[in-house]
Amino acid sequence: MITDNTLLVFIIVAVLGLIAIVQITLAIRQDKLVSAAGPIEELAVYEKRLEEKQRLMDDLEEELAKRREAMAVVADIGAEVDGLRRQKEELLSEWNTMADKREEVQSLRREIEDVVIERQSLEAEIVPLRAEYLAVKERLEKAEELVGRIDALTTEHGEISARVETMRNQLRQLEEAETRVTRLEEREKSLEAEAARLEGRLASQQDELAELSTRVAKEREDLAEAQSEHTRVEAQTAAEKVELRRQQGELASLGETRGTLEARLAYLQGEIAKSEGRSPEGEAAETDKLRELREKPPVIRAMAGWLPADRENETDALKRVERRLQAKGLKYPARTLHAFHTAMKVNETTQMAVLAGISGTGKSQLPRQYAAGMGIGFLQVPVQPRWDSPQDLMGFYNYIEGKFRPTDMARALWALDEINNDEAVQDRMMMILLDEMNLARVEYYFSDFLSRLESRPASNNVADANERKDAEIELEIPNMQQPPRIFPGYNLLFAGTMNEDESTQSLSDKVVDRANVLRFAAPKAISAARPEGKVPDIRALSRSRWQGWLCPVSRVEGEPRVRSGVETMVELMRDFKRPIGHRLGRAIMAYVANYPEAEGSRPIEDALADQVEMRLLPKLRGVDVELASSQFSSLRTFVEQELGDDKLASAIADSLQASEETGQFVWSGVTR
Structure with a gap:
């Protein structure tokens, strides 16, 4: 249980x-x-x-x-x-x-x-x-x-x-080439007519020369018969000899002109033949075509013998230039020397400096002696009135000889092209001076070259072939697989002189916009030239040392005085109906950034005043003085009160007074 x-x-x-x-x-x-x-x-x-x-x-x-x-x-x-x-x-x-x-x-x-x-x-x-x-x-x-x-x-x-x-561009180039061929054919006809005219003139000169020879013989017979008139006949014979030499010189000049025209005619025929696919000169070795281009001009050979300059700063180098000018008996104000030096330093934003004024004011001597004092190679290129194409500046291909005939300038550019020429001169600087550049129309022979200079990439990008392709100059040599290209690098400085008389042309706006124009006013008194001291030896300035003196625009971009001054200049030019763009504004700031500091100078104010003188006043040519009276008054006030340049303000007033007869403003320059 x-x-x-x-x-x-x-x-x-x-x-x-x-x-x-x-x-x-x-x-x-x-x-x-x-x-x-x-x-x-x-x-x-x-x-x-x-x-x-x-x-x-x-x-x-x-x-x-x-x-x-x-x-x-x-x-x-x-x-x-x-x-x-x-x-x-x-x-x-x-x-x-x-x-x-x-x-x-x-x-x-x-x-x-x-x-x-x-x-x-x-x-x-x-x-x-x-x-x-x-x-x-x-x-x-x-x-x-x-x-x-x-x-x-x-x-x-x-x-x-x-x-x-690209193909469209090539098509456009072909169309332009066809147009150019048409123009060349027309030019060929005109040159043939000109050659015929010159041949007739040459024959006439030869007949005249024969006649002059007969007259000389007759005069000599008269001299033997009339001993009593010996003195008079001798003087007359001397005069006839002078005339004969003049005629002979003119005949030689005509012969040279004829040779030049024949070479030019051959070139034009070659251009036509090239456009038609023919080879007028046959098969010639490329080395023979460029043999003369590879020959170094005297200025390059001279530079090779210079000893290197001492390791000196910019101020010491300017003092060495001043000593050379004094030893040569040349007197330039320190302000003018500093302005030209700064204009050379800013060749990356402003492609050249132009020295203008009447003849005999020392426009050519300043760049020549400056270059020698600095240790920079100097090449003077005399401009001829007949120049009308870039070939006059660089040279042309002679179809008869089958060779390229370069100018000294082309050979110098090639010798200093460290990019395309393996045998180029290294670490050197050179200045090229276009002397009396306005004897011919500048836009005809120099406009293309100036565009190349403006297209140069920044100095730290020149190794990039794509960046510099628009700046390189390709020589026109037919039947070459790879025609030589020349890059005008930043080891080149460009300057020009221009006289102002009835035989010269005015500068185009393109040149004025891309240049610092230093106008030499007529002297108020003639001073005697007295050389002082010994001329210093030329010592080569290295490109690396020159580059070390250059300063970027960022150095002054944050400076209130610079920004205020440039903004005032922009407003003034807008009121004048001659506005300036960003490129010119940056160029002005680059000039201020590179202005040298010297004892007693005011770098910012002096540099801004220089830019008013060199960049703004040349652009005001032709402005109606009466209609723009208030603008000119504002410009004078800005120069006198804000920049403190009394001499420039006074020079503006003098130019306004001198312009009252025509009613259009013409800048006459300032005497420092």
Whole structure:
């Protein structure tokens, strides 16, 4: 017979087993719910209900723990069997109550099975979605591949567009070449007519020479017959001899002119032949064609013999130039010397310096002696009135001789081209002076060269062939696979002189915009030239030393006086209806940045005043003095009060007074 204690133990064990079963069931349910939580969001509700059941189980476990404590003292509560029986009844009642919970567990199990079935259904629905996803992914990869191909095609399209543009440019060049051939044919006809005229004139001069020879012979016979008139006849004969020499000189000049015209005619015929695909000179060795170009001119040979200059600073070099000028008996104000020196330093933003004025004011001597004092090579190029093309400056190809006939300037440029000439002179500077550059129309012979200078890349980019291609000069030599190209680098300084008389031409706006124009005013008194001291020896200035003296624009960009001065100059020129652009504004600031500091000078104010003199006033040529009287008054006030240059303000007033007769402003220059 089962005792009450055994029954109690059995009940407790049964309850514990039931609780364990409930826990396992709930754990299984929990695991299933967790595994189904990913794809099925609706299980969140079941999870909440499960949490409530879990709390209920926790309460049961707590109560069970209490009952376990009661079992520990079963031996002590034997007397309380009745109480235990009542507890048994309560437990039986509770067991009956647990039947409802068991039913609820079964219900939850059925719900979990439903959830599993629903999950399987969702997984079945996910399978086609996954397949669709893989298909979309594959299409996306193909789309990315197509995008790559589109990028490649876009790049290829850009290259083809560039080639089309190049071909269009070539077509345009061919059309221009056809037009040029037409002009050359017309020029050939005119030159043939000119040659015929010159031949007739030459024959006439020869007849005149023969006649003069006959007259001389007759005079000599008269001299032998009339000894009493010896003195008079001798003087007359001398006069005739002078005339004869003059005629002979003119005849020689005509002969040279004829030779030049014949060479020019040969060149034009060669150009025509080249355009027609013919080779007028035959097969000639390229080395023979360039032999004269490779010959170093005297200035280059002289530079090779100079000793290097001492390691001196910029101020000492300027003092050496001053000593040379004094030893030569030349007197220039320090302000003029500093202005010319600065104009040479800014050749990256301003391509040249022009010295203008009447003849005999020392325009040519200043650059010559400056170059010698600095240790810079000097080449003077006398401009001829007949110059009308860049070939007059660089030379031409002689089709008769099959050789390129370079000028001294072309040979000097080639000798100093460190980029294209492996045998170039290294680390040297040279100045080229176009003497009386306005005897011919500057835009005819120098405009193309000036554009090349302006197209030069920055000094730190000259090694890039693509950057410097627009600045290089390609010599026109036919039937050469690679005609030589000359790069006029920053080791070259360019200056020019221009006289102002009835035989000269005015400078074009293009030259004025790209040059610092120093105008030498007529002297107020003639001073005697007295050489003082010994002429210093010439010592070669290295290009690296020269580069070390150059300063970037950034040096003065943040200076308030500079910015204020430049802005005032811009406003003044706008009021004059002669506006200036960014390029000229930057050039003015570059001039200020490179102005040398000397004792007693005011670098910023003096430099700005120089730029008013050299860049603004030449652009005001032809402005109506009466209509622009208020603008000229503002300009004088700016120069006199803000820049403190009384001499320049006075010179502006003198030029205004001198311009009253014509009513149009003409800048006459300032005497320092």
